[in-house]
Amino acid sequence: xxxxxxxxxxxxxxxxxxxxxxxxxxxxxxxxxxxxxxxxxxxxxxxxxxxxxxxxxxxxxxxxxxxxxxxxxxxxxxxxxxxxxxxxxxxxxxxxxxxxxxxxxxxxxxxxxxxxxxxxxxxxxxxxxxxxxxxxxxxxxxxxxxxxxxxxxxxxxxxxxxxxxxxxxxxxxxxxxxxxxxxxxxxxxxxxxxxxxxxxxxxxxxxxxxxxxxxxxxxxxxxxxxxxxxxxxxxxxxxxxxxxxxxxxxxxxxxxxxxxxxxxxxxxxxxxxxxxxxxxxxxxxxxxxxxxxxxxxxxxx
Amino acid sequence: xxxxxxxxxxxxxxxxxxxxxxxxxxxxxxxxxxxxxxxxxxxxxxxxxxxxxxxxxxxxxxxxxxxxxxxxxxxxxxxxxxxxxxxxxxxxxxxxxxxxxxxxxxxxxxxxxxxxxxxxxxxxxxxxxxxxxxxxxxxxxxxxxxxxxxxxxxxxxxxxxxxxxxxxxxxxxxxxxxxxxxxxxxxxxxxxxxxxxxxxxxxxxxxxxxxxxxxxxxxxxxxxxxxxxxxxxxxxxxxxxxxxxxxxxxxxxxxxx
Amino acid sequence: xxxxxxxxxxxxxxxxxxxxxxxxxxxxxxxxxxxxxxxxxxxxxxxxxxxxxxxxxxxxxxxxxxxxxxxxxxxxxxxxxxxxxxxxxxxxxxxxxxxxxxxxxxxxxxxxxxxxxxxxxxxxxxxxxxxxxxxxxxxxxxxxxxxxxxxxxxxxxxxxxxxxxxxxxxxxxxxxxxxxxxxxxxxxxxxxxxxxxxxxxxxxxxxxxxxxxxxxxxxxxxxxxxxxxxxxxxxxxxxxxxxxxxxxxxxxxxxxxxxxxxxxxxxxxxxxxxxxxxxxx
Numbered sequence: 001x002x003x004x005x006x007x008x009x010x011x012x013x014x015x016x017x018x019x020x021x022x023x024x025x026x027x028x029x030x031x032x033x034x035x036x037x038x039x040x041x042x043x044x045x046x047x048x049x050x051x052x053x054x055x056x057x058x059x060x061x062x063x064x065x066x067x068x069x070x071x072x073x074x075x076x077x078x079x080x081x082x083x084x085x086x087x088x089x090x091x092x093x094x095x096x097x098x099x100x101x102x103x104x105x106x107x108x109x110x111x112x113x114x115x116x117x118x119x120x121x122x123x124x125x126x127x128x129x130x131x132x133x134x135x136x137x138x139x140x141x142x143x144x145x146x147x148x149x150x151x152x153x154x155x156x157x158x159x160x161x162x163x164x165x166x167x168x169x170x171x172x173x174x175x176x177x178x179x180x181x182x183x184x185x186x187x188x189x190x191x192x193x194x195x196x197x198x199x200x201x202x203x204x205x206x207x208x209x210x211x212x213x214x215x216x217x218x219x220x221x222x223x224x225x226x227x228x229x230x231x232x233x234x235x236x237x238x239x240x241x242x243x244x245x246x247x248x249x250x251x252x253x254x255x256x257x258x259x260x261x262x263x264x265x266x267x268x269x270x271x272x273x274x275x276x277x278x279x280x281x282x283x284x285x286x287x288x289x290x291x292x293x294x295x296x297x298x299x300x301x
Numbered sequence: 302x303x304x305x306x307x308x309x310x311x312x313x314x315x316x317x318x319x320x321x322x323x324x325x326x327x328x329x330x331x332x333x334x335x336x337x338x339x340x341x342x343x344x345x346x347x348x349x350x351x352x353x354x355x356x357x358x359x360x361x362x363x364x365x366x367x368x369x370x371x372x373x374x375x376x377x378x379x380x381x382x383x384x385x386x387x388x389x390x391x392x393x394x395x396x397x398x399x400x401x402x403x404x405x406x407x408x409x410x411x412x413x414x415x416x417x418x419x420x421x422x423x424x425x426x427x428x429x430x431x432x433x434x435x436x437x438x439x440x441x442x443x444x445x446x447x448x449x450x451x452x453x454x455x456x457x458x459x460x461x462x463x464x465x466x467x468x469x470x471x472x473x474x475x476x477x478x479x480x481x482x483x484x485x486x487x488x489x490x491x492x493x494x495x496x497x498x499x500x501x502x503x504x505x506x507x508x509x510x511x512x513x514x515x516x517x518x519x520x521x522x523x524x525x526x527x528x529x530x531x532x533x534x535x536x537x538x539x540x541x542x543x544x545x546x547x548x549x550x551x552x553x554x555x556x557x558x
Numbered sequence: 559x560x561x562x563x564x565x566x567x568x569x570x571x572x573x574x575x576x577x578x579x580x581x582x583x584x585x586x587x588x589x590x591x592x593x594x595x596x597x598x599x600x601x602x603x604x605x606x607x608x609x610x611x612x613x614x615x616x617x618x619x620x621x622x623x624x625x626x627x628x629x630x631x632x633x634x635x636x637x638x639x640x641x642x643x644x645x646x647x648x649x650x651x652x653x654x655x656x657x658x659x660x661x662x663x664x665x666x667x668x669x670x671x672x673x674x675x676x677x678x679x680x681x682x683x684x685x686x687x688x689x690x691x692x693x694x695x696x697x698x699x700x701x702x703x704x705x706x707x708x709x710x711x712x713x714x715x716x717x718x719x720x721x722x723x724x725x726x727x728x729x730x731x732x733x734x735x736x737x738x739x740x741x742x743x744x745x746x747x748x749x750x751x752x753x754x755x756x757x758x759x760x761x762x763x764x765x766x767x768x769x770x771x772x773x774x775x776x777x778x779x780x781x782x783x784x785x786x787x788x789x790x791x792x793x794x795x796x797x798x799x800x801x802x803x804x805x806x807x808x809x810x811x812x813x814x815x816x817x818x819x820x821x822x823x824x825x826x827x828x829x830x831x832x833x834x835x836x837x838x839x
Contacts, residue, residue, distance in 0.1 A: 042672065045673050045676070046676050049676035052673075053677065127584070127588055127591075131588045132592070133595060135592060135595055136599050142808075144805070145687075146789065150801060151616070154798060155611060187387075189383065189385065192387075193381065195358075196358035197379065197381065197401040198379070207389060208389065226683060233687045237687065245687075252691070257695055260691070261692075261695070264688045271685060289392070290431070
């Protein structure tokens, strides 16, 4: 049977971000505010990274006339938000597509994440169930979101169920695969310990299973959030008459590139906000145990 | 009174992908322990010591035969100290203790703190295991085993992963608590010094079975590793081990190699 | 109570027969469960196609299979497949070249690691559809779009895993080598490469999966050939059979490359690992 931890590697990408201990250490490394010290501050390096991306964007703008500059994009977004008109063309619309998309996203995740989690837990607990679901989950993972987008458009027409289904179908395999790996990674020594002490099932589920699967659960959750958002946008682009994906397409069809790019920026901004505001604090709280420094006082023997 | 009955116990591990031959961990072990005694089970590696304890604890199933730990005829409450600490890394020390404790109340927290104090760890109750040294973690493991008020205490080489000095001081802790509680204890070790220091009776295992089980240790407690009587006993155990011959000590196949 | 019963060879083999039978049942039971899994998926598909949706919405599995076979035997398939594969290969190789540079910098300099980490993490968190659409306006309909996008999304995965592999090398082994007077080249060949190779391969496999999907998505938006373009064309002409057939072929290729190519290489280079370090059962 193939190893189904294929998409787990992303976890490695996050180690620095998710562990505030590392970030704190980075901040502490900086001395008084000299130029050298400034260069080593974590926030300054992050600022530099943002600057680098902005510079790359502007460079593309200068070499390619169809790509709007950041100033144009920001101006467009403000007009879109305040409801002004874009050069007499159409009145701006901002909150309605946004709230509609977020609703669909929320419903999709609210269905997909628990379903995927349950499937993953079952897959992790039983080899039989793993055989049963493994290939299906792998195919679901491999199937590009755009195929779901097209199918959803054909099945549900332009209703809200297409985008929701796409989010569900993207979230399920990511949760399933990661939780299944998480259950199997639980230290067998701890399981033996619990059995030998006769720890009741309920407490074992809460303390051992939940604690042990949290890291992989978070990886799955993050991937589900990220890819779910992506599928939602694709479905809305091709098969919806509302939502942020549709709005981006609308400006694309109207050949208003600043508007279209502004919405793409918004996609990125939104998922970043969700990540920072929702997932990061949750993760930080869940992994508190991993972040305390080791005791420094001598062991009293 | 607690009893551990081991009857013709056999455990064979089937071949796996990385070990194509089956492994016989235990072949017909017979043994019984009754009352508040501390029994040390000594044997070279590969003689199935850990497997034996796991079967008594009910976390492994025997291939044939049986091992039962009983208290007045009903299954005994087991307290198990493992080779490694086996603490939930995401729970604090005191929550790790309460994890195995059945009653949840202020009293059980006080009890947990009492046993932590017994192993000299009253300060660290609210820390996470990763914040403790290996020796401190193992002491939490010992406190946890006593917290459940076990009828039978199983100890699987609890000091083998620690340095000699830490191990020595942990043996003191263990001896002190045991003298206060006098639980029926099965203590697995490869270290004859440890066995003589702690046990009332020594059982020598060899690959495939019991080499001998006729060695009571009748020395006054508390014992110290340096005591002449302990030294003498230790030498006798080693002499008998040497007298067994390689084929018995390590199993025929191992000796032929 | 002294007893040391010697176990006869017979009784051991009797025991092992029982264990063996249990092992066999487990193995075949497992195979069976995989088959049952597929049967359930196909049955659900069939029921949906037959009773819930019209043929216009979801054709039955065997119709899609026949269609896929037809697609496979057309000349059209070879040229589209070739276009897609060449693009993803080009993007992947570009990413590999870029990643070796970035990975080395990240592995050996903390400052660069902090700077590039945020950039790479940002790239990973950008919805892939943004890249696809952006390539449409920056480059228009062009074969360059899929290549560049594949490169962009693959780079973080290869880079981070490369860096992780290099930093994860056991320092003590290097000290040991130096103590025995091994040369720099010997250390690189003997220690650095083998111990980081698995991590690099894992990253490459992941990167391929991401790049292959990105390539397809970009083709859907901004290409005039390739599998992605065919999927889009089928959709726009309401040819759902064709669309599903192309999608099935896309998934098949992805799974084949992942499992037959990357997995085999990984297995070849991971023999020294002990099974406890993650051997699939």
